[in-house]
Amino acid sequence: MSNIYLPFTSRIIKIIQHTDIDYTFFMEYRGAVKPGQFFEVSIPKYGEAPISVSDIGDNYVGLTIRRVGVVTNTIHEMKVGDSLFLRGPYGNGFDVELYKGKEIVIAAGGTGLAPVKAIIDYFTEHCGEAKSLTVMAGFKSSKDILFRDDFKKWEQACDVTLTIERVDDDGIPCRSGLITRYIPDIPFKNVDEAQVIVVGPPIMIKFTVAEFLKQGVREENLWVSYERKMCCGVGKCGHCKMDDTYICLEGPVFNYTKAKTLID
């Protein structure tokens, strides 16, 4: 019987620094993976951390990792050519097929942009496959902006609204305040069919979802990704459970009709 807790070795093939504390590590990986899924990333002696997939390519995945603890601090000291240990991918992920042929809005707060980045990449590279794509991303300050180069690329292919809470001028064109302020400006053609994805900190999800509902987006067309503590990733350790749902098994991506019933 295969041991679900044993990791495999994966070499770092590229590292991109976004901010002082956010780096993307491109890791060797051959196998199926969906946007929104996550890997348990570890270094022996330091521990494991669940990290969602931000980039998907031939024979690699990108993992955007913020330096916030023992494991991630140690990962940040690693170089191209070094190896990390992975388990996964786990979780359900986003089903790209669901959004094809629709108006899509993706609203992300902070590092919440990482788990949806691969969907944005997909639809900006396959422009004809969606009726329209609107990307809204909010950060605390311009120092916190992730994927700066990708934003330039996305702007060519879709509507992008980049906001920062605290206005400071470092030359990046963005708006001030929270993304909720700009939701009423989205020119929905047929709001009944529009598919909306919201990912970010719990408080951001709450207010952003409320604003989309106010605009007439249907609950069944809203998708969220929940971040919870996940030690095992395989439905055993119990840390991520909400109601009878294990976020690591049935999530982290939920339709809002289900997500709204989950109480912490």
Added chain:
Amino acid sequence: MAYKIIRERFDQYLQQLKKDYRLFAPVVLNGKGTFTDTDSIRYQEINSIGEICFDKKSNFSAKEVLLPITQTLFYFTEDNWSEPKVDDKKLLLFVRSCDIHAIRRLDDIYLRNGFKDPYYKVLREKVRFCLMECEQGFENCFCVSMKTNTVEEYDMLARPQGKFVYVTVKNSELDFFDGKAIEIEPKFPQKNMTEVKLPRRLNQDIAGSPMWQEYSARCIGCGRCNFVCPTCSCFSMQDIFYKDNANAGERRRVWASCMVDGFTDMAGGHQFRKSQGDRMRFRVMHKVYDYKKRFGYHMCVGCGRCDDACPEYISFSNCLDKLGKAEEADQ
């Protein structure tokens, strides 16, 4: 087959069994209790029936055997893993009805909830149960209310009585007694001192009840209720390295508790269920509401160990009873 045999013969039988089995039973550990001059009753390996504590409830359950408090998942050196060796011997556990039901709950989480857990599976396949009867149940037991007072899934039964032991062996693999067969019916408690009016129509609406916040004032978040529970199955992962060789170490899992600080803490500082009242609500709802939604029956088996262990005298059975009675009053 059932037999009446003298105790010495039963002990010889246990010695024979020990060639292929490790025998675990509740044992009184003198002076190891929580308070001065108190004993603790816990699962240990035994050699004779005289060591087994039949007349009191064990403080911890047989969960300790299948799901050790600390369990090494693998050892690592610089770039190599090795899994811990597993003893070839089978396991014979002396357990009561409620605890056999509890292991069925652990099976759900570890074998039937998505992926199979290899560490649990390898031990679980080796387990045989020897039923210990409880005639009346003990203080705080409410197995009758939870319908876990009777059980069919046991491999043998042992009832010590004076100089004799009455034995029923259902699993032929354990049957090497000789002598005249007799008839023995297992005795199960039909009534407990504690009876619980179970809530039948619980739903998420109860989450907003002010009742939960009463527990914020009393609960100190020590997690004992989780640790003594035979059905609590959560764990956290830890990496450690050896002091004398920092290049080698091991990854372990250790029991975790939803009542203790840190259970939901994520990197970056987010945490959920900060108050003890919210944690109590989460635990109670898991035991008698959402687990049933997922697996079809309640998780709680009514052993009452959480009530026995709480230093603040918070009663889980009383909480259930309160929910059940409130529901009845609403009708």
